[in-house]
Amino acid sequence: MKLIESMNPRTGEPAGAGVSETPAAELSSTLSLAKSAARRFATEPLTERSALLRAIADKLDDRAEELVPLADSETGLGKPRLTSELARTTFQLRLFAQVIDEGSFLEATLDTPAPDAKPVPRPDLRRVLEPLGPVLVFAASNFPFAFSVVGGDTASALAAGCPVVVKAHEGHPELSRRTGEIVSSVIAEHNLPAGIFTVIFGQQAGRDAVVDHRIKAAGFTGSTTGGRALFDLASGRVDPIPFYGELGSVNPTVVTKAAVRARGSEIASGFVNSFTLGTGQFCTKPGLLFLPAGHNLDTALAEAIGAVEPTPMLNARIAESYAKFSAELAAYPAVRSIVTPRLHTEPGAWGVPALFVTTAEKFTEAAETLATECFGPSSLIIEYASTHELINALQSVEGSLTATVHGEQSDLQNITPVLDVLRPRAGRLIWNGWPTGVAVAWAMQHGGPWPSTTNSLHTSVGPTAVRRWLRPVTYQSFPHDLLPQALQDGNPLGIPRRVDGALRR
Amino acid sequence: MKLIESMNPRTGEPAGAGVSETPAAELSSTLSLAKSAARRFATEPLTERSALLRAIADKLDDRAEELVPLADSETGLGKPRLTSELARTTFQLRLFAQVIDEGSFLEATLDTPAPDAKPVPRPDLRRVLEPLGPVLVFAASNFPFAFSVVGGDTASALAAGCPVVVKAHEGHPELSRRTGEIVSSVIAEHNLPAGIFTVIFGQQAGRDAVVDHRIKAAGFTGSTTGGRALFDLASGRVDPIPFYGELGSVNPTVVTKAAVRARGSEIASGFVNSFTLGTGQFCTKPGLLFLPAGHNLDTALAEAIGAVEPTPMLNARIAESYAKFSAELAAYPAVRSIVTPRLHTEPGAWGVPALFVTTAEKFTEAAETLATECFGPSSLIIEYASTHELINALQSVEGSLTATVHGEQSDLQNITPVLDVLRPRAGRLIWNGWPTGVAVAWAMQHGGPWPSTTNSLHTSVGPTAVRRWLRPVTYQSFPHDLLPQALQDGNPLGIPRRVDGALRR
Incomplete structure (x- = not known):
């Protein structure tokens, strides 16, 4: 049986004994258990469902001293x-518990x-939202807890009432196994079927699961290549399923001339x-x-980069592909480097910050290469000479x-054409901030047009x-006793409902 | 240029002079117009949008005497x-106008x-729903107005604020052209860009449009084969788009023993x-x-079928494939016919009602053949000897x-296992009714698991x-003047909004 082994990226040494890939027979029994747990979990009282999420959050918090190291x-x-x-992860679980208790997610x-x-x-x-059935989740490498x-x-x-099968990421198998054990122990304490939650290991198990008829939907966070391949498998099934993938994103950020003038060095360090x-x-x-030509921020940017402490990347493969990408960009015609990358010869998988500059004209010509996501601590500055050039490049x-736009009061009147080209390209528009940092909140949208996600109608962060x-x-002319509680006369759950077109509580 | 010609299915004679297929160059300019109209239409005041829908409804009602014949x-x-x-079609337009005015569809x-x-x-x-951009609609043959x-x-x-490009169905080109002209004239009267709405003709134009980068989503109502092919094109794009297809549906209906006893002949005629x-x-x-064995309804069913007046099918191709399907089913081992189909030798495309019977056991063995949708006036009765056999067959x-379930008060205690096998197989569950007749209402769900639709999360009928x-x-830290009205302080549109997690008006 193949072992999945992780590496400590600070030392290059093995991080644990390794976890076995899930064999086909075990996967099949996992999926059967998930399928047979689906109805039971769906009809469990909502108060039990929210209690389960809170209990998982509590147990994870309890185990922080084990899990974080x-x-x-x-x-x-x-x-x-x-x-x-x-x-953040346990906050998120508790927020979903609130969402369940509030009840408007049922859209009764x-x-x-x-x-x-x-x-x-x-x-x-009478119409209500009901769980789809077993959901397959592909875990990400870069957020070992939150994604x-x-x-x-x-x-x-x-929270939706669906059993979950998580395909663990190869980058942190020991943590995945241990987190899974903790969740499963809470499920057992709540006397719920074990099939509600399982962790599987190995890429083959993931590919097999996404085309299995017992899986009714899938979520994914990872690379564009990997996500596209799984999306194609999910869409190509005899019975296609929804596949919510978060793939690559370049997150364009525009700085106006006025903003550079007003707070150039603050923008450089931010x-x-x-x-x-x-x-x-x-x-x-x-x-x-996107910086206005003549921004004069090269020194400030180089100084800020110089102050960044070296940090490891997630693993050797990612570090290598980052180093390759950076080297290619540094060698690209019409691209110059703001800093000369420091050499890093220690063992482990270290990422050296890099920053490149090109012009809007060159960028527009070579966007297929230059506008590609690079996973790692580098970015590309595009210098624009006019709004026309900026919009063309965007x-x-x-x-x-x-x-994101960094602008001043004086920009408000003329910024609309820039926003009009950004809006169809993003799920979240930010003014005078930075895109990193995704608050877990009702009004959050974490999902945008292809290729940032496979389905821009949805978010992977926040209650919705x-x-x-x-x-x-929809239940048509149904006997009252056979209706789900959410739809019964007198609103026994006390949830927000729409009755004859009007919102009521 | 190829002509699309329709036939009068009562006579077999041509129904009009024919409409030309849309050439590639014309399609491309149509899509460019739709794309360039998108932002203008999206930012038009919502009151203008709802007024447009009402005006289209009024104009169509005005033209009923021309359009119906x-x-x-x-x-x-x-x-x-x-x-x-x-x-129903104009009622639907007016309901969507109400939905716009009510404003909760924005999910502010x-x-x-x-x-x-x-x-x-x-x-x-601050989060709001915004239009996706140009939408491609594949019209159906069987509802020349409503779908x-x-x-x-x-x-x-x-209603969402998206420009629409309709690919007309080949079955009613003259009606499609004329309906399109009426809609376009209302758009012109409202001083809105023509690109908001266009009708295109021909299967090639439809296939070209669904993979064109200017189209951002597509809707479809039609056959499983046709829908699957277009779904695959939409999902296989470099930038996949949502494809909402309504394909085939067999709409299983279960009658309990008690219901047969209480109102067998009423059920037969219904x-x-x-x-x-x-x-x-x-x-x-x-x-x-699904009827209990020993139902004794053969005579009542045969009499009811005998009383049905002959009616034409939509066109010769559909009539032929129906006749072929019926003949194959009649000849299938372990299937018997309740009526001997009357011969119909008049010109035109007439559909002769047919009704077949098999046992639950045989049905379960040969479901791949017997559980397939047949488009036309036939149905298959499956006789079950026990609840166990019924559930197996379902x-x-x-x-x-x-x-659908037809049951009595005495069934309520034991029907849950039957509902549990029906629920994951349907979008609408009906008690003591018939599935034909889809009310346009807030609580309607017209969409179910594959293959009845390509995406069971949505409905094609009703406000949602x-x-x-x-x-x-999501707009993060945005200057107030740049926010969409729906998100501005003081709620200038007076719409339902969620503020810090709580629903408010």
Whole structure:
């Protein structure tokens, strides 16, 4: 049986004994257990479902002193960041518990019968969102808690009432196994079927699961290549399933002339901080910065980069492909480097910050190469001579999770054409901020046009992420006792509902 | 240039002079116009958008005396049905106008800044749904108004603020052209860009449009084969787009022993009426009826079928494939016919009702053949000897738009296992009714698991159909003047919004 082994990126040494890949027979029984747990979990009282999420959060917080060092040994992301990421993960679980208790995620809608309605009579109709069934989650490497085994996809799918099968990321197998054990122990304590939650290991198991008829939807966070391949498998099934993939994102950031004038050095240091954060391994890293020509920020930028402490990348493969990408960009005609990359000869997988500059004209010509996401602590500055050049260049940028503008009061009147070219390219538009840092909140949107996600109608962060795992079912003229509680007369759950078109509580 | 010519299915004679297929160059300029109209239409005041929908409805009602005979000559569906269908279509447009005015479809969500929030500070976040851009609609043959040029897909996409390109169905080109002219004239009267709405003709134009980068989503109502091919094109794009297809549906209907005892003959006539309605060309036709063995309804069923007046099918191709399917089913081992089909030798494309019977055991063995949708006035009765046999047989039924149970008070205690096998197979569950007849209402769900639709998360009928053409955009820390009205302080549109997690108006 093949072992999945992780490496400590600070030392290059093995981070644990390794975890076995899930064999085909075990995968099949996992999927059967998930399928047979689906109805039971779907009909469990909602208060039990929210209690489960809170109990998982509590147990994970309890185990922080074990989990954070384990995560650090496999990812090198550092204990402060990982402590905060675990807190974010448990916050997210508790927020979804609130979402369940509040109940509007069910979209309960009732139409009273109208036998004389024109042009056709209307029967008693009651509509509610119900769980899709077993959900497959592909964990990410770069957020070992928040987008991994019990991250946003898992939390939202459990909140929807769907059993979850997580395909662990190869980068942190020990942490994935241990996190899975903790979640499973809470499920057992709550006397719920074990099939509600399982972790599987190995790429083959993931590919087999995504085309298995027992899986009804999938979530993914990772590379464009990997995500596209799985999206194609999911869409190519005899019975296609929804596949919510978060793939690559360049997160264009525009700085106006007035903003450079007003706070150029603050922007330079904010930018460097944002694109090097987490060794540049954030999906919201500002990968393209559009600066007005003559910005005069080279020195400030170089100084800010010089102040960045070296940090490891997630693993050797990622570090190598980052180094290759940076070298290619440095050698590209019409691209110059702001800093000469420091050599790093220590063992382990270290990422050296890099920053490149080109002109809007050259960028527009070679966008296919230059506008590609680079995973790691580098970014590309595009110098524009006019708004016309800026807009032309932005038109070659593909869909992103975010788009940012740094501007001043004096820009408000003329910025609309720039926003009009950014808006169809992003899910979140930011003013005078940086795209890294994704608040877990009701109004968050973490999802944008292709290729940043496979489906821009949805978000993978925030309460509405639950909508991805639910489908509407209408009950027509149903006996009252057979209706789901959410649709019964008198609103026994006390949830917001729409009755004859009007919102009520 | 190739002509699309329709036939009067009552006579077999041509129904008009024909309409030319849209050439590639014209298609391309149509798509460019749609793209360039998108931002203008998206930012038009919502009151203008709802006024447009109402004006289109009014103009179509005004033209009923022209449109209904034209539709009848190309589809043979009869003037009473077509008059009612046009009324349903304009009702639908007016309902979407109400949906726009009510404003909760925007899902406006605001989170006030919380700089001290744990584990991470929260900026000012405001989220709203915005139109996806140009939408391609594939019109259906069987509803020349309600699911055609200005049917539910078009109405909901316009309500969302998306330009619409309709690929007309080959079955009613003259009606499609004329309906398109009427809609375009209203758009011109409202001083809106013509690119907001165009009708294109020809299968090649449809295939070219669905893979064109200017199209951002597509809707489809038609056959499983045709829908699957277009779904594959849409999903296989360099930049995949959402494809909402309504394909085939068998709409299983279960009758309990108690229901047969209590009202067997009423059920027999209701069933025959439902599966022969519109010459059996409804997507919600009950194609499978599960009756308890020993039901003793053969005579009542045969009499009800004998009373059905012959009606034409939509066109010769459909009539031929129906005749072939019926003949194959009649010849299938272990299938018997309730009636000997009457011969129909008149010219035109007539559909002769047929009804077949098999046992649950045989059905389960040969479900791949027997559980397939047949477009036309036939249905298959499956006789079950026990609940166990019934449930086994239902497990071989694929996803459907609807599933129906006819039961009595005495069934309520024991029907849950039957509902549990029907629920994951349908979008609408009906008690003691018939699936034909889809009310346009807030609580309607017209969409079910594959293959009844390509995406069971959505509906193509009812207000929430608008959700298919919208994507969330979050504005972070944005200057107030640059925010969409829906998100501005003081709620200037007076719409329902969620503020810091709580629903407010």
